[in-house]
Amino acid sequence: xxxxxxxxxxxxxxxxxxxxxxxxxxxxxxxxxxxxxxxxxxxxxxxxxxxxxxxxxxxxxxxxxxxxxxxxxxxxxxxxxxxxxxxxxxxxxxxxxxxxxxxxxxxxxxxxxxxxxxxxxxxxxxxxxxxxxxxxxxxxxxxxxxxxxxxxxxxxxxxxxxxxxxxxxxxxxxxxxxxxxxxxxxxxxxxxxxxxxxxxxxxxxxxxxxxxxxxxxxxxx
Numbered sequence: 001x002x003x004x005x006x007x008x009x010x011x012x013x014x015x016x017x018x019x020x021x022x023x024x025x026x027x028x029x030x031x032x033x034x035x036x037x038x039x040x041x042x043x044x045x046x047x048x049x050x051x052x053x054x055x056x057x058x059x060x061x062x063x064x065x066x067x068x069x070x071x072x073x074x075x076x077x078x079x080x081x082x083x084x085x086x087x088x089x090x091x092x093x094x095x096x097x098x099x100x101x102x103x104x105x106x107x108x109x110x111x112x113x114x115x116x117x118x119x120x121x122x123x124x125x126x127x128x129x130x131x132x133x134x135x136x137x138x139x140x141x142x143x144x145x146x147x148x149x150x151x152x153x154x155x156x157x158x159x160x161x162x163x164x165x166x167x168x169x170x171x172x173x174x175x176x177x178x179x180x181x182x183x184x185x186x187x188x189x190x191x192x193x194x195x196x197x198x199x200x201x202x203x204x205x206x207x208x209x210x211x212x213x214x215x216x217x218x219x220x221x
Contacts (some may be wrong), residue, residue: 015207017056017109022215025050034125034190035165035221042125042190044220048103051192053117054214055107062106065116072104077118079146080197086143092133097131098123113200113208117216119192120213129167132188135195136169141184148172148182161210163217165189170213182206186214189220 001182024046031045044051044188047133051068074094078087094101099120106116110197122128127213140151143160157170167188173181194216198209 009012012215015205016211017057017208019056019215020054021089022054022210022219024045024219033221034192039190041123042128044121044192046117048086048101048121048192052105052119053104053212053219055105055115056109059107059109059115062114062116063110067102067106067170068106070103072118074099074100074102077102077104077120077195080116080118080195082144082149083148090143093131093134094120097127111170111188113198113204115198115212117212118195119220122191122193122194125188125190128188128191128193132167132186132193135193136186138169139169141169141186144183145184147178147180147199148173148184151182151184156206158212161214163214163221165216168217170209177203183209185209187213187217187220192220194220 027045033041034044034114048219065072067076074091078091080103081087101121101123103119104117106114108114116139120131122131139153152174153173154170154172161165162168171184173183180201182197182199183204187196196206196216198212
């Protein structure tokens with residue numbers, strides 16, 4: 001009998017999801033990683049679409065986020081944000097900073113949790129850092145996402161889960177929530193900025209959100 005089948009000895013789940021085996025995609029021979037000191041531009045030499053976190057086991061993928069040939073149109077990413085004026089401002093920001101392309105993936109689980117991951121790639125890590133600074137703030141994101149008009153820095157997010165070399169801001173919606181709670185994270189890894197949103201009717205548990213952010217960070221590093 002396996003230990004986990006013995007009453008009283010089974011390990012209670014902490015809410016983590018089961019993901020398929022995650023491996024980094026191949027890069028051209030001799031190419032440094034995005035955080036390698038030899039890679040002054042912070043370039044991800046792997047295909048950005050292959051750096052997206054796969055959906056967990058049992059999830060239904062959001063086909064709309066696949067875009068065309070795996071690249072998402074900018075207007076579809078901008079739809080993340082609640083206000084028209086913000087969408088216009090961010091669109092101009094992405095144009096000014098020379099956005100190369102966007103890869104995205106989304107999914108929903110049977111408990112109603114919905115997740116969206118967007119990877120925005122720029123020419124260099126310096127440019128990505130500037131964009132990251134424009135989109136984030138310590139107290140809250142610079143622009144409100146749909147369904148999350150009031151957010152705050154997530155003090156409960158464990159810094160021990162952060163991946164070395166990757167900048168991270170995580171935000172939680174301020175109570176009282178609306179129809180659902182929305183959690184958000186912004187990452188900056190080399191030439192890429194990642195935006196991750198996770199929501200669920202009622203409350204969105206912290207553990208699967210932190211797990212998703214950590215795994216996506218590992219792939220980008």
